[in-house]
Amino acid sequence: MNRGVPTMPDMQPGARASQGEAIRQQILLQALFAPLPDAAPPAALGVVQQGARWTAGLAAYRANGLEHARIALHAQFPTVLAMLGEEAFDAVAGRYWLTRPPRVGDLAHVGTDFPQCLEAQPELAAWPWLGDSARLDLARWQVLFAAPAQLAPADLQRLAAMDPAQLRVVLAAGSCLIDSRWPLHRLWWLHQTPQPDADALRAALRGPGETVWVWREGMLADCRALPAAEAEWLRALGVGTLGDALQGLDAAFDVTAWLQQAVTHGWIDHVEPLSDVACDADSTT
Amino acid sequence: MNIQSTARAGIGLRQPHYRAFREGWPSVGFVEVHSENFFNPHDAAAQVLAAVRADYAISLHGVGLALGSACGLDGDHLEHLAALVERCQPVRVSDHACFARAPLGDAGIVHANDLLPVAFTRGALEIFVANVQRVQDRLQQPILVENLSSYLDFSERDFSEPGFFAELTRRSGCGLLLDINNLMVNALNAGTEDAQAAVCAWLDELARGMPAAAIGEIHLAGHSRQQGLIIDDHSCVVSAPVWQAYAHALNLFGPLPTLIEWDTELPELEVLLGEAAKAQQLLDAAVARHDVVAHATEAVP
Numbered sequence: 001m002n003r004g005v006p007t008m009p010d011m012q013p014g015a016r017a018s019q020g021e022a023i024r025q026q027i028l029l030q031a032l033f034a035p036l037p038d039a040a041p042p043a044a045l046g047v048v049q050q051g052a053r054w055t056a057g058l059a060a061y062r063a064n065g066l067e068h069a070r071i072a073l074h075a076q077f078p079t080v081l082a083m084l085g086e087e088a089f090d091a092v093a094g095r096y097w098l099t100r101p102p103r104v105g106d107l108a109h110v111g112t113d114f115p116q117c118l119e120a121q122p123e124l125a126a127w128p129w130l131g132d133s134a135r136l137d138l139a140r141w142q143v144l145f146a147a148p149a150q151l152a153p154a155d156l157q158r159l160a161a162m163d164p165a166q167l168r169v170v171l172a173a174g175s176c177l178i179d180s181r182w183p184l185h186r187l188w189w190l191h192q193t194p195q196p197d198a199d200a201l202r203a204a205l206r207g208p209g210e211t212v213w214v215w216r217e218g219m220l221a222d223c224r225a226l227p228a229a230e231a232e233w234l235r236a237l238g239v240g241t242l243g244d245a246l247q248g249l250d251a252a253f254d255v256t257a258w259l260q261q262a263v264t265h266g267w268i269d270h271v272e273p274l275s276d277v278a279c280d281a282d283s284t285t
Numbered sequence: 286m287n288i289q290s291t292a293r294a295g296i297g298l299r300q301p302h303y304r305a306f307r308e309g310w311p312s313v314g315f316v317e318v319h320s321e322n323f324f325n326p327h328d329a330a331a332q333v334l335a336a337v338r339a340d341y342a343i344s345l346h347g348v349g350l351a352l353g354s355a356c357g358l359d360g361d362h363l364e365h366l367a368a369l370v371e372r373c374q375p376v377r378v379s380d381h382a383c384f385a386r387a388p389l390g391d392a393g394i395v396h397a398n399d400l401l402p403v404a405f406t407r408g409a410l411e412i413f414v415a416n417v418q419r420v421q422d423r424l425q426q427p428i429l430v431e432n433l434s435s436y437l438d439f440s441e442r443d444f445s446e447p448g449f450f451a452e453l454t455r456r457s458g459c460g461l462l463l464d465i466n467n468l469m470v471n472a473l474n475a476g477t478e479d480a481q482a483a484v485c486a487w488l489d490e491l492a493r494g495m496p497a498a499a500i501g502e503i504h505l506a507g508h509s510r511q512q513g514l515i516i517d518d519h520s521c522v523v524s525a526p527v528w529q530a531y532a533h534a535l536n537l538f539g540p541l542p543t544l545i546e547w548d549t550e551l552p553e554l555e556v557l558l559g560e561a562a563k564a565q566q567l568l569d570a571a572v573a574r575h576d577v578v579a580h581a582t583e584a585v586p
Contacts, residue, residue, distance in 0.1 A: 017408030022355030024404060024439070025387040032397055033389060046404070047437045056514050057436035061399060068398050101395035105349025105362050105385060106321045110398070145325050219329045 032061055033101050069097035072107040077114060077137040080130060082191040092121060108145075111138065129182035129205070136188055139176050139214040140221035146174025148216060149266040156263070158271045165243030172269045174216060177226070177234055181209040185225035188212075215267055222265070229253040241274065292540035292572050294564035295344065296557050297547060303333050305554040310340065313561055315376060317544050320347035324365040326372060334373060342376040344502065344544065345369065346462075349396070351385035352416045352430060353403040356394055359386065367423050377501055377542070379429035379462045380420075382413070382450070402435035405442040405449040410456070417457040429501040430454075431462035434470040434508075434517035447487055451494035460501035463491075463538075465530050466517065466546075470508050473515040481526040485533045497538040505531055505564060506546035519548040523560060531564070535571035543568060 027045045031038050041047045041054050049057050073093045074081055081089045096117045102110040115134035124130055149172040158167060178184065186204040190196045211231040214223045226234070229250035236245035249255065262268050293314020298306060300322075316337055323334050323345075337343070349362055370378060383400035403409045413430070420428055432450060444452060450461050468487055472480035505528075507521035523531075523545070535541070545560040 017406060018355055018411045019408070021404060021406060021408040021412055022387070025355050025384050025401075026389070028401060028437075029387045029389050029395065029397060032399075032401075033395070041437075046439050046441050048440050049437055052513070054437070056512060059512070060436040060514055060516060061397075061401065064399050065397060101389055101392050102398055103393070103395060105351060105359060105396045105398060106324055106365070107398055108321070108325065144328050147327055219332075 031058060032065060033098055035098060037062060066094050066097055068107055069093045069110070072110050073114060076108075076111045076141045077134055079137045079188050079191045080114075080118065080134045082194075082196065083127065083130060083133060083187075092118060092124070095121070111141075114138070129180070129184070129187060132178065132180040132182055132184050133187060135178050135180075136184055136212055136214070136223065139174075139178060140223060143174035143176070143214055143216045143221050144219075146172070146216060148172070148218075149269045151263065151266070151268050151270060155268070155271040158273065159242075159259070162273060163243070164246055165241055166274045167242040168240075168272050168274065169237045169242050169245070170269045170272060171234070171237060172215060172267055174214075175267060176214050177231060178212045178214065179209070179231075180212070183207040183225075184210045185212045185223060186210065188223065215265060217265060230258065233258065242271075292542065292568050294543045294545065294561040294568060295342075296545050296561050297346075298337065299548065299551060300330070301551050302554045302557070307333070307336065309554070311554070311558050313341070313558070314565075315342040315344050315542060315544075317344040317346050317546070320345045320366055320369055320378075320380075321349050323369055323373070326368065331372075338373050343373050344377040344379070344542070345373070345375040346431075346544075347378070347380040348400065349385070349398070350380040350416075350420065351383060351396065352380055352420070353382060353384035353409060353413055354386040354416065355384070355408075355412050356386050356388060358416050358419060359396065363420060363423055366420075370424055370426075377429055378424060378426065379431055379502065381431045382433050382453075400433055402433060402437055402439070404439035405444045405446055406439075407443045410444070410449065410452055413453050414457045417453070417459045421458065427459050429460040429462035431464050431504065432467055434464070434467035436474065436514060445490060447491035447494055450491065454495060454499040460499050461491075461495065462502045462504060463500050463534065463541075464504040464506075465534060466504065466506040466508060466519075466523070466527050469524070469527050469530065470515045470517045473508075481530055484526070484530040488530065488534050488537055492537040500538050500541055503531065503534060503541050503543040504546055505543060505560070506548075518550075519546045520550040522556070523563075528563070528567075532567055535567060536574075539575045540568050540571040 024045060027042050031042065037055065037058050041050065047054065070090050070093050073096070084092070096114055100113055100117055104110065115131045115138060118124055118134050119131035183204050186207060190201055190204060210225040212223050213226050213234065214221065229252060233245060233249060233253060236248055246255070295313050295315035295317055297317045318334060323330055325331060347366060350358060350366070381400045382403065384403055385397045385399055385401055386394055389395045417428065417430065430453065432446065453459065454461055465484065468484040469480055472483040477483040505523045506517070506519040507523055508515050508517050509520050543564045545557055545564060547557050
């Protein structure tokens, strides 16, 4: 990360005073996110504390940041935490905090690129499923920020009465598919107990990859591994009309049974006629 | 708007206490929650807040606006706060006199998720006034800004700390959230021989420069010593010197809504309520004194 020395351009006295504070703030932030703490305060920071007192003060802030990272990421990535153990997880969390500083002031949303960070750690290369496991944890976390599905009787009437080629099935907000070359759901499931069965884990890792469907079930997140035909069906619903999805359907896939499940579990947000979609599009042009 | 509105003690409601609180429905003047923990309108916490809101006044206390940030506020964060205010209609909205957002090289603007110290300069004042006014314009109500505990401070200053807050409240129309534990932490970390006297002197200076009506809430909390520093970790009962400084503040400013904050090493809810009851006793005494003074004043021809 390029952290050049901030400079102050020519400006009016009031603005110059504020700009001076802007520079001071950048310098303090650089000290907080530096890989190693500065032994002495940068002169331009103008802090009162020197020597051991500077070290202690800076350490208090750096420790506070790392503790925030630890707590937030523990909550967001429970499966990865179970896989790595607390000590190793916290080490990566600390590195993540310093190398990918948060953009937002709500700790509920600081881990959005934690999966990529895990995949970039050379010492974790022997556990290549960690990135996808983190994506699953993140999807389960984020789906709880999405509004519950709003499927209404009128949506079901449209499904029964209208031409599928004229309908779009809009899936519940936050629900998503995660494709993995690892048995992602099986690994997740095995880590739901405090002491995962090592033999079962070894056996699972010899299995094929899985596509996992994540959705919101009331106030909780849920997920399950999907057969290929069901995953294809969901993908088709996501990009085209109901008619398109039905055309490409695997013959063995039971749409009626899926619809019953979708209604029960809140997988569909609403069903919209294409004419409404077209009108909406027209009204924005 | 009267930003004081009640003279009752309240407690901070944290997740481990949700069940005990809802089973006991204790008698407290108000409940404080951290705004950011309730930004999500769709989760279980939102349901808890809605249920609590039906019976208690809510004080929303934020930690993420970063009001002193020279690069400005995060508009999305402000919108989330505005939506929460709309949903729960709090009696007070507050955040801290800190910065947290700034550009950091190639990373762009980052948010340190901490309450970072600011210098008490004219430049910092301009930044605060602009940011506070933006928040108040969006929320359509005054907010409270809390004085910080800080582990580093700056040699350059145009104002004393009380003078800075007097100016900030005067110019922006915001109120002060007076955190007495933070004053004690700062005095102890400064190595002041008599920290309690230093805190009382700070309060005296504030009383000379700012009307009591500009103070909207008081915070009391515990602190601990860690690796040579006093850390404002809200991990224990309020210390005796903080109680004494609190009594001094009530003498100066009259009764004010008072919060017992406890955020780490959370005890049983009963312990927290016991601290609130202690604050309420002092508040009741202050109310009685305040009434006596008010009546005496009214009697003067």
